[in-house]
Amino acid sequence: MDKMYKHYTVMKKELVESLNCRNQDKIYVDGTLGGGGHSEEILKHLDGKGILFSFDVDIDAINYSKKRLEGYKNIKIINDSYTNIIENLEKEGIKQIDGGIIFDFGASYHQLTSESRGFSFKYDCKLDMRFNQNSVLTACEIVNKYKEDELVYIFSHYGEEHYSKRIARAIVETRKNKKIETTFMLNEIIKKTIPTTNSRIHYATRVYQALRIEVNNELKNIKQILYKIVPFLKVGGIISVLSFHSLEDKIVKEVFKEMSKQCRCEINEPKCICGGPLLKLVNKKPLLPSKEEIKINPPSRSVKMRTAVRI
Ligand SMILES: C[S@@+](CC[C@H](N)C(=O)[O-])C[C@H]1O[C@@H](n2cnc3c(N)ncnc32)[C@H](O)[C@@H]1O
Known part of the structure; x- marks a missing residue:
């Protein structure tokens, strides 16, 4: 691991507030733990209630966040891909996410500024770029x-x-x-x-x-997990997603749109068998970081947040 884990948590308040999780005795998931900024904010909102499962494939993120969050008892940190969230939760006997789930897609500031992991053209090192150092x-x-x-x-x-x-x-x-x-x-x-x-x-x-x-198979993973996780949310559960660039946001927008259609059946289906929409969009347009946040952290200007509720 590089000497220090550097991180900056984007739209921390907005993303966590979208979950409405204050004092809720429910299950929450952070699919992209990173430096643990969003996870910690969720834990503060939960105030000892409920349980948070946080995933990351990067062992640097896992090690750093385990230390950062060691004072909280209601978190389980899992070193696995978010594409395996359901399998991991089922092992814990969980059949549905009744609270909500967040994703903050893309690379962390720590990864992008690492001098040894090959994400940055600024440092001379091996061409690597793996989030998961074992892949x-x-x-x-x-x-x-x-x-x-x-x-x-x-x-x-x-x-x-x-x-x-x-x-x-x-x-x-x-x-x-x-x-x-x-x-x-x-x-x-x-x-x-x-x-x-x-x-x-x-x-x-x-x-x-x-x-x-x-x-890192990023775009395919995003599409796969969004389609997989929405049906695993209990009615009333919330999904909130930050994407960093337009390619990611396009996928989130399309999947949310598809899942919130009145009918998701194939065009030639004689009668509706899909059961209707699975999601209701909270905002039609994505939320953007505030001017103040962009001033402090200019790269955050590209971030978009989309939230939906399972219906
Ligand atoms: C933008 S950072 C998250 C930052 C975090 N929200 C915070 O507050 O510090 C994205 C994280 O997602 C992780 N990640 C990328 N692909 C993943 C996957 N398939 N499964 C789990 N984590 C993944 C990366 O390793 C990185 O740590």
């Missing part, structure tokens, strides 16, 4: 093994990179002679390949975002 796929594997068209796909779809074809070509050409092992080797390739601009964002930002999403 097999790394950014190095992708850069050196993926076919050129697969690289083009992830750079353009997950990074919205304008020069994905050129960058993928340059990567494939470079790796014929030497393995691309480090962040600075990758930076060099990107820098040489794309035209210099006055853009405020670093030339490697989009490729790094794309690699991180692919390494």
Whole structure:
């Protein structure tokens, strides 16, 4: 683990207040524990009642938050993917989430600013980018093994990179002679390949975002868990989600929309068999961080919060 766990909790008050969990004797879940900022706020609201299950795949986050939250008795911290929440809760004999669940998708500030984990183009280290340090796929594997068209796909779809074809070509050409092992080797390739601009964002930002999403299967995981978890909420249970970029928010918006439709049956179904909507949206438009929060933590300007109630 890096010497210190750095974190900044985005929209802490708004996200936790959306759960209405003050003094509630119910089950709550934080699917993305990170530095434990949202979990701690939930625990403060619960004031010793109910129980909170908090998940993270990153052992740094788990170790840090276990220490941070050791004074609270009604939390169970689980080092597993949020895609396995239901399996873990069922092992505890829980059949429904009657309180609510939150997700704060994306990477933590700690991960993004780590000097050794390969998420940042600022530090020279191995191309890694795994949230879960035990998983097999790394950014190095992708850069050196993926076919050129697969690289083009992830750079353009997950990074919205304008020069994905050129960058993928340059990567494939470079790796014929030497393995691309480090962040600075990758930076060099990107820098040489794309035209210099006055853009405020670093030339490697989009490729790094794309690699991180692919390494951690981020978008597929978000879609999978949202579809899986909504039916597991008890009627009245709340789901509240923070997404950091438009690709994540698009999925949340679409799944919430689909789940709140009056009828979710296939178009050619002669009669409605779906049982009607599963969710009611709390706000039609997403909530955004306050001006004050954006001033203190400028990257939070991209965050969107969506909340819905199980009906
Ligand atoms: C933005 S941070 C959460 C920050 C947290 N809300 C706080 O207050 O400090 C996102 C966290 O989600 C974790 N994460 C990403 N994918 C995950 C998954 N599939 N299962 C569980 N945790 C995941 C990351 O490791 C990271 O720690």
